[in-house]
Amino acid sequence: EIVLTQSPATLSLSPGARATLSCRASQSVTTYLAWYQQKPGQAPRLLIYDASRRAPGIPTRFSGSGSGTDFTLTISSLDPEDFAVYYCQQRRYLLTFGGGTKVEIK
Amino acid sequence: QVQLQESGPGLVKPSETLSLTCTVSGGSLSNYYWSWIRQPPGKGLEWIGYSSDSGITNYNPSLKSRVTISVDTSKKEFSMMLLSVTTADTAVYYCAREGSRLTIMYGAFDSWGQGTLVTVSS
Numbered sequence: 001e002i003v004l005t006q007s008p009a010t011l012s013l014s015p016g017a018r019a020t021l022s023c024r025a026s027q028s029v030t031t032y033l034a035w036y037q038q039k040p041g042q043a044p045r046l047l048i049y050d051a052s053r054r055a056p057g058i059p060t061r062f063s064g065s066g067s068g069t070d071f072t073l074t075i076s077s078l079d080p081e082d083f084a085v086y087y088c089q090q091r092r093y094l095l096t097f098g099g100g101t102k103v104e105i106k
Numbered sequence: 107q108v109q110l111q112e113s114g115p116g117l118v119k120p121s122e123t124l125s126l127t128c129t130v131s132g133g134s135l136s137n138y139y140w141s142w143i144r145q146p147p148g149k150g151l152e153w154i155g156y157s158s159d160s161g162i163t164n165y166n167p168s169l170k171s172r173v174t175i176s177v178d179t180s181k182k183e184f185s186m187m188l189l190s191v192t193t194a195d196t197a198v199y200y201c202a203r204e205g206s207r208l209t210i211m212y213g214a215f216d217s218w219g220q221g222t223l224v225t226v227s228s
Binding site: 001032034036042043044045046049050053055087089090091094095096097098099100 | 141150151152153156164166167200202204205211212213214215216218219220221
């Protein structure tokens with residue numbers, strides 16, 4: 001099983017700040033990695049697929065990078081609606097999710 | 107635009123079978139994997155498994171002995187059965203669409219149902 005470790009568990013930032021979220025895989029997933037945003041009481045929403053491609057309708061302030069075992073989701077300037085929990089997910093071997101990073105208002 | 111909607115009981119007794127159905131509207135079942143994902147209260151996401159429209163299945167090894175997922179193309183729905191449930195199976199259950207290798211977004215869930223809370227309790 002491929003384990004995805006997300007860090008930090010919680011990120012406390014102010015609106016307008018830059019957010020950098022990390023996802024590390026226990027073995028290479030090449031670029032078969034996606035990122036999701038989840039708000040309370042809602043289903044997750046796809047942000048990034050194939051490590052760096054934005055899903056349709058996703059604002060350009062969201063960007064993904066990385067390959068192999070180390071990946072990053074960057075939010076260039078936090079909008080109030082971006083405070084949520086973010087999950088990474090791999091599809092290289094079967095399918096697993098990371099434990100999540102909560103981005104909260106400082 | 108494709109829409110997914112889960113249906114099934116909100117309460118199941120321990121040792122019984124949990125059965126859920128997801129109805130797909132606004133899109134074809136072809137070229138996608140149809141998955142179930144769950145989220146225990148206050149916790150993260152866990153992939154349960156998927157079935158393609160042609161019946162190819164794959165399951166989370168931790169649940170493989172208890173779960174079956176199937177697709178009914180004539181009804182445009184897919185279903186999950188989870189046997190011998192315990193309180194640890196209490197969760198919000200989501201159905202979701204994953205792109206196959208024939209699509210651009212291979213391996214990513216681009217459409218989700220709203221989720222349904224299933225509580226296991228006597």
